[in-house]
Amino acid sequence: MDKVLPVVTLRGAVDDDSQPPEPTARLRVQRVRPAYAQVADELRAQILGGALPAGERLPNEAELGTAFGVSRSTVREALRVLASQHLIETTRGVRGGSFVAAPDPARVVEDVGSALGVLVMTPQLGIHDLLEARLLLEPTAARLAAQRADAETVAAIRAAAVAPRDERDPSGFVGRIDFHTTILMATGNLMITMMGQPVNDVLRTRLRRDGVERGEWDKVDACHRDIAERVAAGDPAAAEEAMREHIVTLRGLYERDGLWTDEP
Amino acid sequence: MDKVLPVVTLRGAVDDDSQPPEPTARLRVQRVRPAYAQVADELRAQILGGALPAGERLPNEAELGTAFGVSRSTVREALRVLASQHLIETTRGVRGGSFVAAPDPARVVEDVGSALGVLVMTPQLGIHDLLEARLLLEPTAARLAAQRADAETVAAIRAAAVAPRDERDPSGFVGRIDFHTTILMATGNLMITMMGQPVNDVLRTRLRRDGVERGEWDKVDACHRDIAERVAAGDPAAAEEAMREHIVTLRGLYERDGLWTDEP
DNA sequence: TACAATTTGTCCGTATGTATC
DNA sequence: TGATACATACGGACAAATTGT
Numbered sequence: 001m002d003k004v005l006p007v008v009t010l011r012g013a014v015d016d017d018s019q020p021p022e023p024t025a026r027l028r029v030q031r032v033r034p035a036y037a038q039v040a041d042e043l044r045a046q047i048l049g050g051a052l053p054a055g056e057r058l059p060n061e062a063e064l065g066t067a068f069g070v071s072r073s074t075v076r077e078a079l080r081v082l083a084s085q086h087l088i089e090t091t092r093g094v095r096g097g098s099f100v101a102a103p104d105p106a107r108v109v110e111d112v113g114s115a116l117g118v119l120v121m122t123p124q125l126g127i128h129d130l131l132e133a134r135l136l137l138e139p140t141a142a143r144l145a146a147q148r149a150d151a152e153t154v155a156a157i158r159a160a161a162v163a164p165r166d167e168r169d170p171s172g173f174v175g176r177i178d179f180h181t182t183i184l185m186a187t188g189n190l191m192i193t194m195m196g197q198p199v200n201d202v203l204r205t206r207l208r209r210d211g212v213e214r215g216e217w218d219k220v221d222a223c224h225r226d227i228a229e230r231v232a233a234g235d236p237a238a239a240e241e242a243m244r245e246h247i248v249t250l251r252g253l254y255e256r257d258g259l260w261t262d263e264p
Numbered sequence: 265m266d267k268v269l270p271v272v273t274l275r276g277a278v279d280d281d282s283q284p285p286e287p288t289a290r291l292r293v294q295r296v297r298p299a300y301a302q303v304a305d306e307l308r309a310q311i312l313g314g315a316l317p318a319g320e321r322l323p324n325e326a327e328l329g330t331a332f333g334v335s336r337s338t339v340r341e342a343l344r345v346l347a348s349q350h351l352i353e354t355t356r357g358v359r360g361g362s363f364v365a366a367p368d369p370a371r372v373v374e375d376v377g378s379a380l381g382v383l384v385m386t387p388q389l390g391i392h393d394l395l396e397a398r399l400l401l402e403p404t405a406a407r408l409a410a411q412r413a414d415a416e417t418v419a420a421i422r423a424a425a426v427a428p429r430d431e432r433d434p435s436g437f438v439g440r441i442d443f444h445t446t447i448l449m450a451t452g453n454l455m456i457t458m459m460g461q462p463v464n465d466v467l468r469t470r471l472r473r474d475g476v477e478r479g480e481w482d483k484v485d486a487c488h489r490d491i492a493e494r495v496a497a498g499d500p501a502a503a504e505e506a507m508r509e510h511i512v513t514l515r516g517l518y519e520r521d522g523l524w525t526d527e528p
Numbered sequence: 529t530a531c532a533a534t535t536t537g538t539c540c541g542t543a544t545g546t547a548t549c
Numbered sequence: 550t551g552a553t554a555c556a557t558a559c560g561g562a563c564a565a566a567t568t569g570t
Contacts, residue, residue: 032566034537036344048382060555071539073337076557077344080300084345087382093547094554103382105389115375116458118312118351118367125454133455136404190389191397194380195459296545298557324535335559340536357567358534530570537565545557 035070039078042068047087047100054102058088061098086111109194116198120206127206130199131251135244137196138180142227142243145186146236153186154232161228162221176217177204179224183243186231207254216253223249299334303342306332311351311364318366322352325362350375373458377465384466394463395515399508401460402444406491406507409450410500417450418496425488442468443488447507450495467518480517487513 033041046052059067064075079098082088086107090098119125149157160175160182177200184196223246230239297305310316323331328339343362346352350371354362383389413421424446448460487510494503 036537040348062555073340073540074538076337077341077537080341080344081348084304084348085378090556091547092545092556094552095548096546096555098556103386103388105383105386108379108383111379112376114349115372115379119369119372119454119458122367124369129453129455132453133459136401136456137459140400189393189396190383191380191393191463192400195397195401199455300557326535337560338558341557354536355567356534356536356565358532359568360535360566362536532568532570534568535566537563539563540561541559543557543559546555547553548555549551549553 035068036074036077036081039064039068039070039075040081043078043082044085044087047082052100054100056100058098058100105190105194109197112194113198113201117202117205120202127254130202131247131254134180134196134199134203135247135251137192137199138183138247139240139244141184141187141192141196142231143236143240144189144192145183146231146234146239148188149186149231149234154228157182157186157228157231158225161224174204176220176224179228183227183231220246220250220253300338300341300345303328303332303334303339304345307342307346308349308351311346316364318364320364322362322364369454369458373461373465376458377462380462380466381469391518394466395511395518398444398460398463398467399511399515401456401463402447402511403504403508405448405451405456405460406495407500407504408453408456409447410495410498410503412452413450413495413498418492421446421450421492421495422489425492426485443492447491447495484510484514484517 043052043058052058058064061072061075061079065072068075079088079090083090083098086101086104088098089101090096120130145153145157157179160179180200181193181197184193184200187193223242227239227242227246230242307316307322316322322328325336325339325343328343329336332339343352343354347354347362350365350368352362353365354360380389384394409417409421421443424443442464444464445457445461448457448464451457487506491503491506491510494506
């Protein structure tokens with residue numbers, strides 16, 4: 001309870017856009033920053049600034065309230081904000097409380113994906129953009145994978161290439177997209193994985209799985225196995241080219257209409 | 265107040281991981297989903313599902329409470345979660361309330377950037393990964409820009425190539441672009457822009473700009489002008505190659521240590 | 529200018545659920 | 550089997566902000 005210092009707990013502080021010489025500003029200028037937001041800001045700054053290291057336990061809600069000079073309800077609203085940004089985790093019971101969360105790549109990928117997800121229904125982002133991005137990213141990813149994959153990773157890629165069909169995914173649709181995710185992860189570059197994953201997520205949720213003959217999916221599976229083998233062989237150029245051709249083929253499949261739906 | 269339908273407002277519902285045959289699970293399984301989270305989930309589903317279109321005004325907090333069978337405090341915590349994810353915006357006063365937020369590319373890029381920000385302090389994501397991702401993305405972006413940029417875009421690129429660095433321009437999406445962002449946007453592909461922008465954001469905030477002789481920055485500016493001219497000339501291959509060389513050079517500059525700081 | 533209406537913001541008090549010892 | 554220490558949830562009250570009259 002030492003580190004949480006409410007430096008300036010000014011009630012009703014304005015967030016200082018300093019617009020006295022601007023009487024024309026009409027568009028909803030947030031004049032006062034609510035207390036819960038100020039508390040959240042302060043805690044976030046302390047977390048990101050390293051004052052509160054990962055795993056650190058925060059004071060309980062009542063103590064935070066007195067420390068910041070606000071009520072418990074206000075503290076709770078601030079904590080909800082931080083929790084939804086995965087900066088803290090809170091558990092109940094004695095030994096419970098709010099703890100600074102450790103950065104988790106998987107969660108960040110999720111966050112990025114869901115952040116991008118809200119854009120995908122806008123007319124500003126169409127399937128053509130997604131497929132172009134995929135064509136930009138994944139062939140090179142395949143190249144890097146071929147350069148770097150160790151035995152374990154190769155095994156994972158081979159496994160993903162056979163498109164596991166479970167009861168919830170009889171056509172293997174989701175499994176096929178997972179192959180692409182596996183390739184991305186095989187680059188060993190978390191940034192590249194995170195850039196590519198949202199595209200696959202969106203395709204997974206927005207693409208209709210029916211209306212395609214089984215023969216087409218068989219061809220896709222063959223492509224995947226081919227790519228997997230080229231990666232396993234450690235042949236970067238071949239892997240890249242195979243992935244490129246595969247994606248171009250997929251693009252034709254997707255855009256030969258009917259597969260893309262504007263309704264989720 | 266019609267569209268907000270609390271389909272199954274079960275209090276104390278378990279989120280069904282169905283792990284009765286697993287008594288060994290020790291690692292904090294979230295057994296019950298708190299009411300505020302359930303409310304947030306339901307509202308989020310309605311927003312993302314399109315049942316609540318952008319701009320729509322939600323019922324006030326009291327009404328939401330009775331609709332979901334929870335108290336107003338609980339509703340408020342749910343609303344804070346949604347607001348922190350930029351799914352709603354809340355204002356006070358008559359005519360105020362909570363409104364479904366319109367998807368905003370600039371905000372999404374911000375979110376992605378801040379989500380990534382928590383990762384760059386971990387050993388799992390180093391500057392090498394960022395620069396590799398940049399090297400993957402931006403040369404091709406330059407190629408696409410050279411293929412597609414119209415006169416106006418070319419002018420913007422030229423302007424960005426000579427724009428002064430280190431200038432804070434907090435207004436808007438276009439306002440705080442640097443040269444690399446301009447190139448990304450010139451692809452005309454929002455997905456590519458959003459994939460590349462976080463990298464630039466992170467580099468901008470985490471890179472020390474001092475400790476480099478002015479001559480080095482002059483060379484960078486020269487590179488930018490060179491790339492801009494190749495894009496303007498509509499020479500995709502030349503633009504791509506220039507950008508690639510430029511980034512490789514930058515990588516050397518960054519990694520010749522001292523430029524990367526682990527303190528924000 | 530003043531006042532009323534509406535809605536979020538904030539507080540308090542209390543009770544309950546949950547995990548640990 | 551309690552006892553403890555947390556978060557979770559409720560309901561009511563009032564304050565503050567914004568808009569309209």
